[in-house]
Amino acid sequence: MKSSVKKSRRHFRSQLTQFVGFLALRISVYSVLFMLLYFFYDLGSKGLGAISWEFLSQVPRRGMTEGGILPAIVGTFLVTLITALFAVPLGMAAAIYLNEYARAGRLTRLIRLSIRNLAGVPSIVYGLFGVILFVNILKFGTSILSAGLTLGLLTLPWTITASEEALKSVPDSYREGALALGATKWQMIRTNVLPYSIPGMLTGAVLGLARAAGETAPIMFTGAAFYLPFLPRSFKDQFMALPYHIYIMATQHHAIDKARFLAYGTALVLVAFVVLFNLGAILVRARLRRKWRH
């Protein structure tokens, strides 16, 4: 009788710990969600007023206390274009090698190790590397080209990983079918693997590019300009970029209070851009995943 009371008391206590423990986990999750929502709310409520057609379509005026951010939007677009042209094909090719050709072995392990390590190299270190390699050694100068290639290197590990995921999701039976009919390896990849993995690869690439477009440290010294009230004419020109513009407006401006409003607007534009691409990619990926399950 006594021991059963003790037992039930112990049971009660462990149930209580479980309740409190799970509650603590739940609170952690809710606070992270709340924080993110609050960030968005703060940016949205203070930045929305700055956004107008003029803001998006005009050059900055009066020492960047008036006017718009068109050169920064165009600059970020052009840099991301270079990044895409460099990182997407190379990322796909490396992924095809790793998933379709490479055998398990020391070299393959070393390649994978390098990719994972590259993903952890600080972005400002990529910036330093870009200064030496693209600006100085290859003499591209501080330009859209140098900045785009620097971001391309930074994006490479993400595009490789995303492309490999996409290749992995293609069932092996597709490959075996092609090989059984006498196709060569490349014929098999071209006709039976790539058509089914390209959507996934591109989705991953878009995610990587959206992140690259938001990077500041790698472009600060490889081509981004403080203030250019006109649009770039070639890929050898310097450029304004949205993230760098936010940094300038928030910290380096001569009249920070006057510029704060526009800084909020610029930050909102950049975040909206990144979030939209992410949501789009998440939706596409969910659809692809469902498709392969059947």
Add this chain to the structure above:
Amino acid sequence: MVSVKKKGVLGDVKESLIKKVFQASGLLAIIVLLGIFALLLYTSIPAFREVSLKEFLTSTGWDPTSPEKPEYGLLSMLASTIMVTLGALLIAFPVGLAVAAYLSDVASPRAREIIKPVVELLAAIPSVVVGFIGITLVGPLIAKTFKLSHGLTALNGSLLLAVMALPTIISISEDSLNAVPVSYVEASLALGANRWQTLVRVKIPAAISGIIASFMLGMGRAIGETMTVLMATGNARAFPHGFLQSVRTLTATIAIELGEVPYYTTHYYALFAIGLVLFIMTFFLNLTADIILEKQKRKLQ
């Protein structure tokens, strides 16, 4: 069969050529990693013609533009970086682990489908925007709470870096918790442990190496983060004494000074030497985390 044979030698050459192209792209990853190290090292070395390695690593004074006696000591900035990073992890690690545990053990599949993309979204917020939030939102809040003249302090940097390290810690820890075999969990539940006891005494210990790896990867992220600390910590060039003071990290120093420094001076080379230090620190953190994760993967298979 016949059509395949027709291609003969030419087809073989084409096939192996295609393979070579793909292989070269794969090898690029190794080349880039080695290239970063080599070029940073090569560009750092000239700095040590004027500065001794001992001064660089052990002196706290950094004043490369002083006309009388330029100083090249990295220690204050290194201490600032470590302080801000550890502060960030002190917040991000428990919260991150809690979110990971929630995702793996408590959340319904539907809740998971919402929370996981949100965490991914968190990782996608550009660091310059996080820094901006630090200036406009978190900083003023700190100033008000602690009655300071401004909130651009180490604490501000830590809070923001915690946000930036969270996604890494959450996703790696969750992967590790999910990799614990179901049989462990079933055995524990069958012995009468409840789900909380199973989580704390069985799953987390079984996944501990992966959780430690997530800590290290989060640390690597925080150490290398530039824009956020540059904007949010005030950048006072002194040895850090507390979380309510302005500090200046390694990354912020490069970002502030590289734009103004004349090319090919000792100062210029010294900034690359700081970059090299950053590269080496993150390289070893990432490498160790990687080895730990590989080992765990093999163990739990």
